[in-house]
Amino acid sequence: MNILKIIVTVFLYTSLFPSCNRNKTEVDPLPSWNEGKNKTDIIDYVNTVTNAKSIHYISIPNRIATFDNDGTLWSEQPLYFQLFFAFDRIKEMAPQHPEWKKIQPYKAILENNLAEFLKEGEEGILKIILKSHTGNRTDAFEKSVKKWLATAKHPTKNVAYTALVYQPMLELISYLQQHHFKTYIVSGGGTEFMRPWVETVYGIPKEQVIGSTVKTTYEYNKGKPIIKRKADIEFVNDKKGKPEAIHKFIGRKPVFAVGNSDGDLEMLRWTASNAKKPFMLYIHHTDETREWAYDRASHIGKFDLGLDEALEKGWKIVDMKDDWKKIYPNE
Amino acid sequence: MNILKIIVTVFLYTSLFPSCNRNKTEVDPLPSWNEGKNKTDIIDYVNTVTNAKSIHYISIPNRIATFDNDGTLWSEQPLYFQLFFAFDRIKEMAPQHPEWKKIQPYKAILENNLAEFLKEGEEGILKIILKSHTGNRTDAFEKSVKKWLATAKHPTKNVAYTALVYQPMLELISYLQQHHFKTYIVSGGGTEFMRPWVETVYGIPKEQVIGSTVKTTYEYNKGKPIIKRKADIEFVNDKKGKPEAIHKFIGRKPVFAVGNSDGDLEMLRWTASNAKKPFMLYIHHTDETREWAYDRASHIGKFDLGLDEALEKGWKIVDMKDDWKKIYPNE
Numbered sequence: 001m002n003i004l005k006i007i008v009t010v011f012l013y014t015s016l017f018p019s020c021n022r023n024k025t026e027v028d029p030l031p032s033w034n035e036g037k038n039k040t041d042i043i044d045y046v047n048t049v050t051n052a053k054s055i056h057y058i059s060i061p062n063r064i065a066t067f068d069n070d071g072t073l074w075s076e077q078p079l080y081f082q083l084f085f086a087f088d089r090i091k092e093m094a095p096q097h098p099e100w101k102k103i104q105p106y107k108a109i110l111e112n113n114l115a116e117f118l119k120e121g122e123e124g125i126l127k128i129i130l131k132s133h134t135g136n137r138t139d140a141f142e143k144s145v146k147k148w149l150a151t152a153k154h155p156t157k158n159v160a161y162t163a164l165v166y167q168p169m170l171e172l173i174s175y176l177q178q179h180h181f182k183t184y185i186v187s188g189g190g191t192e193f194m195r196p197w198v199e200t201v202y203g204i205p206k207e208q209v210i211g212s213t214v215k216t217t218y219e220y221n222k223g224k225p226i227i228k229r230k231a232d233i234e235f236v237n238d239k240k241g242k243p244e245a246i247h248k249f250i251g252r253k254p255v256f257a258v259g260n261s262d263g264d265l266e267m268l269r270w271t272a273s274n275a276k277k278p279f280m281l282y283i284h285h286t287d288e289t290r291e292w293a294y295d296r297a298s299h300i301g302k303f304d305l306g307l308d309e310a311l312e313k314g315w316k317i318v319d320m321k322d323d324w325k326k327i328y329p330n331e
Numbered sequence: 332m333n334i335l336k337i338i339v340t341v342f343l344y345t346s347l348f349p350s351c352n353r354n355k356t357e358v359d360p361l362p363s364w365n366e367g368k369n370k371t372d373i374i375d376y377v378n379t380v381t382n383a384k385s386i387h388y389i390s391i392p393n394r395i396a397t398f399d400n401d402g403t404l405w406s407e408q409p410l411y412f413q414l415f416f417a418f419d420r421i422k423e424m425a426p427q428h429p430e431w432k433k434i435q436p437y438k439a440i441l442e443n444n445l446a447e448f449l450k451e452g453e454e455g456i457l458k459i460i461l462k463s464h465t466g467n468r469t470d471a472f473e474k475s476v477k478k479w480l481a482t483a484k485h486p487t488k489n490v491a492y493t494a495l496v497y498q499p500m501l502e503l504i505s506y507l508q509q510h511h512f513k514t515y516i517v518s519g520g521g522t523e524f525m526r527p528w529v530e531t532v533y534g535i536p537k538e539q540v541i542g543s544t545v546k547t548t549y550e551y552n553k554g555k556p557i558i559k560r561k562a563d564i565e566f567v568n569d570k571k572g573k574p575e576a577i578h579k580f581i582g583r584k585p586v587f588a589v590g591n592s593d594g595d596l597e598m599l600r601w602t603a604s605n606a607k608k609p610f611m612l613y614i615h616h617t618d619e620t621r622e623w624a625y626d627r628a629s630h631i632g633k634f635d636l637g638l639d640e641a642l643e644k645g646w647k648i649v650d651m652k653d654d655w656k657k658i659y660p661n662e
Contacts, residue, residue: 243558
């Protein structure tokens with residue numbers, strides 16, 4: 001039997017007996033999701049828009065899926081994890097800055113006084129983010145993030161921060177990728193804080209991370225080019241910034257978007273305006289035992305206007321307590 | 332014969348008789364390139380870095396290739412094609428601006444007086460780019476670019492602008508893509524001027540276009556979100572801007588970079604500093620019969636410092652006249 005005949009035979013077999021392939025679809029793509037409307041809706045959506053015979057078929061290049069990060073792909077309590085990184089960097093830098101013992105917000109950080117730190121508000125946060133995240137080369141910054149993630153522990157859960165990613169979301173990302181969706185992170189977090197680890201943790205390539213940025217400057221010294229991070233915010237990727245950044249970086253409207261807070265509302269609205277069939281999903285933090293429970297009144301991940309609009313428009317809302325069999329991978 | 336046996340047989344056939352696969356590699360991947368050192372160097376490079384047994388092997392996620400556009404992927408004489416688009420838009424808008432008949436640089440454009448227009452220098456260019464490219468919605472701008480490209484003709488070649496892309500570069504892009512390089516355009520041209528057509532013309536996805544940008548603003552009116560283009564330059568993607576933008580958009584250093592002017596020098600230097608085996612290529616415009624011949628003294632695509640450095644460092648330089656069998660696809 002020559003090669004051509006064999007190939008034709010394989011083709012005929014697999015066409016005549018589609019059951020040979022059925023196992024593939026019978027495997028549950030979302031095993032950590034409880035059976036229910038949300039799980040069914042996600043699977044129905046993916047089956048519909050990837051079915052070439054459906055009027056809702058979406059071509060592969062247009063299958064853009066965008067995910068918020070903090071509170072959507074991993075936890076964000078009691079504070080955004082990037083802030084704990086900033087605190088640890090400040091403590092590391094403190095010996096070179098004896099004056100910090102007396103100045104806020106540094107004093108509060110050095111004394112592990114979170115309540116005192118939070119009194120300094122947005123301005124305090126900005127100050128320590130800039131101080132701890134800039135002034136160095138991009139490659140040095142990347143190393144410091146990797147080193148921190150390898151050793152730091154969450155203050156109450158006492159596990160590595162990357163152990164606090166949501167298993168059901170890892171499954172959703174992978175399921176969409178298997179159906180040729182290009183998955184992006186669109187987060188208020190720092191682009192360069194996320195890129196060092198998203199590839200191994202989420203299976204999302206570095207270049208598919210859109211976050212907040214500081215200004216950078218390229219220098220060419222003695223034949224060696226470097227890029228330095230300046231103490232100057234360039235872009236805050238939150239609220240209206242999200243659709244603007246999606247347009248700038250991707251140039252296509254998403255068809256699938258997931259968020260968990262009011263900061264994601266404009267991204268979901270932008271997605272909802274897609275003429276192709278879109279899917280908008282909000283993650284609602286309802287599980288105070290396994291994770292945290294918060295929404296309308298939370299200082300982190302406030303979910304108020306977004307919750308109203310999701311209910312009004314019929315966007316999907318994950319109830320973490322009810323919908324997720326498992327929250328974290330090692331649970 | 333059951334499916335498993337057939338698959339095993341196919342596997343054995345193709346393993347035992349590798350000649351069955353050989354045709355694939357025997358097909359010339361760069362048919363419009365004359366035989367010679369540049370063609371051999373490109374093919375040798377790709378074979379080396381994609382060979383898992385080579386010490387120079389580069390994993391797929393790190394195979395980032397960046398291409399300048401004007402003068403690298405398509406022609407750029409007598410002026411960047413985007414400027415002709417701007418001129419035509421200005422003429423289209425002129426009836427609503429009777430005052431333009433008397434004010435430079437509009438007057439020169441309306442009178443088709445290129446020499447007079449060029450006297451207005453960079454400032455004149457900026458003025459007409461902003462006037463012709465902004466103030467509208469992103470989707471309306473995209474339509475205007477598509478409409479223009481479908482009808483406009485190059486002033487001297489008298490063909491569509493997209494007919495003036497370089498056939499050898501189309502082959503190079505496709506060859507790299509076949510070897511799992513992610514190909515990006517990194518151009519001083521406008522991101523939103525390029526995105527509407529790069530997919531069909533170059534086979535490069537929209538989201539792999541990094542160019543100059545104007546500021547945008549997201550608005551949510553009566554349930555309909557839009558993004559507007561403001562008359563305010565956000566970023567000029569040239570010279571030092573290129574490595575900065577590559578870092579911001581991709582977050583990885585390229586291993587393969589192609590340019591044609593001093594504006595690409597920093598991108599090539601950045602690429603040359605990659606610890607992985609990099610490939611730097613300059614396109615030298617040497618064919619005044621089939622294309623244009625210009626370098627050190629040209630007002631468009633000046634190639635002076637870049638030429639010196641390429642010669643000094645041993646970067647590859649394409650001599651368009653000698654290296655390219657064919658310049659344009661329909662030649």
